[in-house]
Amino acid sequence: MSFQWSDYSLDELRSHATQVFRQGGGSRPDVMLIEFNGHKAVLKDQAGADKWFALLVGPILNWRETKALKHLHEVQYVPQLLHTPSTRSFLMSYHESEQISHLQHISPDWPVFFERLESAIQAVHRAGVAHNDLRNPSNTLVTPQGEPVLVDLVACFCRGRAWNWPNHWLFTKFAQVDLSALTKLKTRFAPQLLHESDIQAEQIAGKTGMAIKGLGQKIRRLSRRLFTDQQK
Ligand SMILES: Nc1ncnc2c1ncn2[C@@H]1O[C@H](COP(=O)(O)OP(=O)(O)O)[C@@H](O)[C@H]1O
Ligand SMILES: [Mg+2]
Structure with missing residues (x-):
């Protein structure tokens, strides 16, 4: 019989963890590498966060991220959603890699890398998602x-239906924020590739945008205070 991730329960999956990318706690999930007979996948489990956060906010975050991954299933350089073993967890394809800010053994050809990264971000936007x-x-x-891999879509913003103009307007702003992140990464890792047309964060928001950003941060801080053991 062929191998299927959906044949395994969350407990079975967790008992086959071979590496922890992030230890959960506070408002953070567990993120771990799972291995079964040579098959590898990454489990992101909100149950790793503090109890009340995991219970109340965990399912919402998991729903947001799996929804985004479903929208992006045809987009290259984004992990594939493999299985949702509980309302608080999901399993995605594993990509052998290092975080761009912690490169140790990998030294990419930056012009090629940034070209791929830009086209990946644009493909994500074409699929109606801002990261x-x-x-x-x-x-x-x-x-x-x-090659780039874009992970952690929990904060994503979806474009929504055509008639929803306010949503569309917000989407264009968030899409520009993604592009300003590309500028930020270029500035840090390959400043020789910067171009005058690259989008800077300050150009995007105006007063409304900064207010929205501030509101988002306040909501995050409040939910952390209410539902986790962390004070800040
Ligand atoms: N599909 C994946 N393949 C390989 N590594 C991954 C994958 N998903 C996540 N990781 C690793 O786990 C880390 C944390 O995952 P992430 O989804 O960003 O969790 P968090 O929401 O806690 O930031 C990433 O920075 C990356 O190093
Ligand atoms: Mg992350």
């Missing part, structure tokens, strides 16, 4: 072949 957390470099991975 929204690419300014954090731990969400851009680099494979030994110098």
